[in-house]
Amino acid sequence: MSKPKPKIQKEAVLMPKQGPKERSHNFNEVALGYTEEQVVAEAERCLQCPAATCVKGCPVEVDVPTFIKHLRERKFGEAVKKVKEKNSLPAICGRVCPQEEQCQAHCTLGKVGDPVSIGRLERFLADWERERGYEIPQKPASTGKKVAIIGAGPSGLTAAADLAKLGHEVVIFEALHKPGGVLVYGIPEFRLPKKIVEAEAGYVEKLGVTIKTNAMIGKLYTIKELLERFDAVYIGTGAGLPSFMGIPGENLCGIYSANEFLIRVNLMKAYVFPECATPISLGEKVAVIGGGNVAMDSARCALRLGAKEVKIVYRRSREEMPARAEEIANAEEEGIVFEFLTNPRKFVGNERKWIKAMECVRMRLGEPDASGRRRPIQIEGSEFIIDVDTVIIAVGRTPNPILQQTTEDLQVTKSGTIIVDESGKTSIEGVYAGGDIVTGEATVISAMGAGKKAAEAIHEYLMKKEEANNT
């Protein structure tokens, strides 16, 4: 068969997945990843367009066309090196980035068919490398400068990796007992296996970064104290404080914040209780309030833990849901039921103070609000009851206030986020911040992008200071 110029393949190569019936009973990864043949076939679809618009859609500016070029020549080692020039956590990004809104949204092929599945290609390469053992770049000459990073989440790990590659001594202070932040406490095993987070955090350590767990900055050390020992500080503490709804009955037993539910299940492995000692108490009828990825994750965890009926209760309609389309589809396939345009008004308990029902109202959509989404308005007289025995509240997370409370000169907004300039610099000299602690709850990759930008700014600051000292 001779094909001088292959036709454009409009359809992406599908990635094998565990079937919905099977997967809704286990915590194994849902998406199974491309085979070598599949990954090359998908890479072949790339048009290698000179404009490379995909790169502009990536918050860390991975050189997508070049890594795809290496990939389709089966030079996997070269390809992964290209990815890692910009992204130290590709196995994570390949799994949890909303590529459909980022690189893939800008793909030229997307105008005529499916965009290239850039995320799946990235995932393949990262897994390929991890299975063979990481190649550690040669250690750069030491600058003699020390940087403290607060929080070992996506933002902190990225900043740490970049700063270590530039020759700085980096220590990450992590409050929990494991590095990864939301990647270990929030995102479930079936979407992002914890051994992958462990491996990629391990890679960052191999670059020379020290990760100190069980270190709650603000309590164990203040930022001021860190500045006595380090030349610069990066704050990447994320948005870890759960929001509640502030409606009656919210403290009944059986009502969880999504954060608590997910921390128990993911970080503490409650799904293997009692072998792992942290319990979870789950009924048969579960309602998850909210429409974001955290709501999807909570609902799908509840299903896997054996709930008979899991409902997602969301006050707007499907179109306004902030969750990734892929995750909504996955949840639906698994049998999660969606109650759109519905909002709880009151939680009703039994005589033992356990949740037994939710009083809800139906909503309709009005004019767009500040977020650009249509504002939900309550329909009078539409009250109705949903019987539940477990409720998970996934209506958002806000910044943890401990650091702000213990750092006098740190300027913050009314909502508690830290104020920074374009480079990530805060109101205190030598202190930078980025990720959810600056933007409020957002994505893993945008937090990584902020970590990257701040690392550049910190490097520049340290080098300038050094120059000033030498003259």
Add this chain to the structure above:
Amino acid sequence: MYKIVTKKELVPHINLFEFSTKEIAEKSKPGQFVILRINDEGERIPLTIAGADIKKGTITVVCHEVGKTTKQLASLNEEDCIQDLVGPLGKPAEIKKFGVVLCVGGGVMVAPLHFQAEAFHKADNRVIGIIGARTETQLIFENEMREVCDELYVATDDGTKGYKGVDFLKDLIKERKIDRVICVGPIIMMKTVSEFTRPYGIPTIVNLIPIMVDGMGMCGACRVTVSGKTMFACVDGPDFDGHKVDFEELTVRLKMYAPQEKAAFVFYGKDRRSL
């Protein structure tokens, strides 16, 4: 890893541990707590700090064997290590000169009460100590408390030592000029003492340790209602105004995992026998 430097059985099923951790020791203040995890399969449990020795680089906790994790902790010995220890967490108690401070503690919590009483004593207060236990043989820290209190009263639930129950406090509170009450112990005790002081408007501070997971404001498991508002004991507390706490809700929420706790305990017993 955090090494157990000292382990002492104070009374049956109540052990004192000193953990080696210079950095936590340097920062620990009365009223604060730590969260520990014994091993990779372990749960995170909060324990109130009962003392800190900066020179030795240790913190002290006293732990009552009540469930799986506390029993497992009790099975460890000096030189053994636990995997994780984080702290100090929570806001420190407000320590200053108030005048006469009544420090009331019950059960295992007499140990962290002592850490506070000692601080109030050093801050030039007249400290009246009240310590209680279920029965005489379960009473801890009597001598230690005597050293930092200007007066010390003992009470037991069954009357085997000192007063029977805490009702005698009613008269004491009525008759004496008391500027502040600190109460650390079982919920029923904190609630009762808060009711005793309410008519006199004596500021009464209770130290709450509800169920927690992270202990740093992330999960909200420890939410308590104070003055009708939801607070997180881990970051807003653990000290709260005893006159404003919803103790009923707290009692119910503390029992939320009772069936699971039992299952874990049974599993631990079986697991140990199979070793």
